[in-house]
Amino acid sequence: MNKVKDANNCAELNLLKIILWTYIILCFIIAGLNYGYAPKATQEASEFITWFWHFYENYVKTFFIIICSVLTVRIVRKSNSTSMRKRNLVGFIISALVIHIILPLILQNKELYFFAMPLPWTTTALQLLYENSNFYLSRYPVWGTAGITTALIFYIVMSIIVFVGTILFGRRFQCSTLCLFNGFVAEVFEPAIPLVGKKKKINEKSLKFFNILKWIFLIVSFLFTFYWVLFLFGVPIYNGTQVLGKIENYKYLSTELLMTMFFWIAFIGRGYCYYCPLGTVLGFLSKISGQKIITNNTTCIKCDKCNLSCPMTIDIKKNAVEKIAVNNLRCVGCGHCIDSCPTRNLSYSTKFLSKYNINLK
Numbered sequence: 001m002n003k004v005k006d007a008n009n010c011a012e013l014n015l016l017k018i019i020l021w022t023y024i025i026l027c028f029i030i031a032g033l034n035y036g037y038a039p040k041a042t043q044e045a046s047e048f049i050t051w052f053w054h055f056y057e058n059y060v061k062t063f064f065i066i067i068c069s070v071l072t073v074r075i076v077r078k079s080n081s082t083s084m085r086k087r088n089l090v091g092f093i094i095s096a097l098v099i100h101i102i103l104p105l106i107l108q109n110k111e112l113y114f115f116a117m118p119l120p121w122t123t124t125a126l127q128l129l130y131e132n133s134n135f136y137l138s139r140y141p142v143w144g145t146a147g148i149t150t151a152l153i154f155y156i157v158m159s160i161i162v163f164v165g166t167i168l169f170g171r172r173f174q175c176s177t178l179c180l181f182n183g184f185v186a187e188v189f190e191p192a193i194p195l196v197g198k199k200k201k202i203n204e205k206s207l208k209f210f211n212i213l214k215w216i217f218l219i220v221s222f223l224f225t226f227y228w229v230l231f232l233f234g235v236p237i238y239n240g241t242q243v244l245g246k247i248e249n250y251k252y253l254s255t256e257l258l259m260t261m262f263f264w265i266a267f268i269g270r271g272y273c274y275y276c277p278l279g280t281v282l283g284f285l286s287k288i289s290g291q292k293i294i295t296n297n298t299t300c301i302k303c304d305k306c307n308l309s310c311p312m313t314i315d316i317k318k319n320a321v322e323k324i325a326v327n328n329l330r331c332v333g334c335g336h337c338i339d340s341c342p343t344r345n346l347s348y349s350t351k352f353l354s355k356y357n358i359n360l361k
């Protein structure tokens with residue numbers, strides 16, 4: 001009987017890995033075609049590439065999220081509780097269905113997902129307010145004025161939802177249920193990561209490196225944002241909007257898309273979340289929200305399972321032993337520690353949740 005279960009588990013894990021490989025390879029092919037080949041291709045070829053990109057980004061990605069969420073819960077439940085993960089995965093499925101399928105169909109814009117991440121993640125929304133920016137010039141022929149207005153309204157609504165949601169529910173709201181960039185891949189494919197080699201904890205040296213990277217990315221994002229805000233208010237500190245637009249595009253393509261989609265996902269999963277500028281800002285907001293992992297529901301038996309399951313290398317056990325809540329800036333609120341605790345000692349809360357006596361566990 002056990003052999004049959006192991007074989008099923010192995011088959012499901014292998015399938016998850018194959019889908020993750022496929023996802024990463026397709027990301028590379030589409031990014032290459034879209035940014036490298038399409039500008040030089042014939043009109044017919046370029047139209048096909050755009051169709052393929054939209055189809056992949058919206059339909060294939062959502063299909064992968066649904067199938068792989070089911071696989072992940074089936075794999076994890078053999079050794080852990082899955083209550084927190086199920087909440088995360090349901091959140092990602094709803095988020096993907098709304099942002100990648102329902103709204104694009106209703107609003108007739110297949111690239112709405114560009115605007116699902118608020119500042120300071122990208123300044124694309126600000127660039128859309130300037131008619132001569134690279135981004136505006138590339139999107140105007142496709143969306144028209146009405147489409148651009150719709151995208152901006154969607155962006156404002158998403159930003160309000162993310163910031164208010166984080167104040168109420170902590171960083172978990174975006175990073176473990178909504179983020180369709182790195183958050184969803186890290187959760188949906190978690191048992192298959194790393195694709196090569198064995199799971200390793202991030203050492204002190206790498207943590208320091210990520211910490212430096214976090215501040216660099218945050219400063220760079222704020223500089224881009226301030227630049228565009230000043231420019232739009234008619235106080236340009238530099239007139240090369242085309243050059244800056246290109247630099248930001250390359251930053252997105254190289255350090256974000258390629259590093260995140262291949263390197264971090266394949267080896268660390270949440271690697272990008274250690275220094276994502278939006279994640280850092282939401283980390284500070286989660287302090288205001290009073291986000292914490294409560295550690296005194298029962299007694300800690302020092303099994304270390306919480307620490308081993310934490311994708312953000314947070315020492316939960318140390319606090320659990322002393323019954324002190326964990327409120328680390330890095331915590332993405334995924335709840336893996338909560339699911340992995342054999343004595344069900346841990347739970348997740350914020351000021352808002354505790355007002356209504358809700359502890360997620």
Ligand code: SF4
Nearest residue numbers: 175179183273276279
């Ligand atoms: S840290 Fe950034 S990339 Fe990671 S889940 Fe949060 S918003 Fe997404």
Ligand code: SF4
Nearest residue numbers: 310331332334335337
């Ligand atoms: S402390 Fe727990 S909830 Fe926070 S990132 Fe680590 S595993 Fe996730």
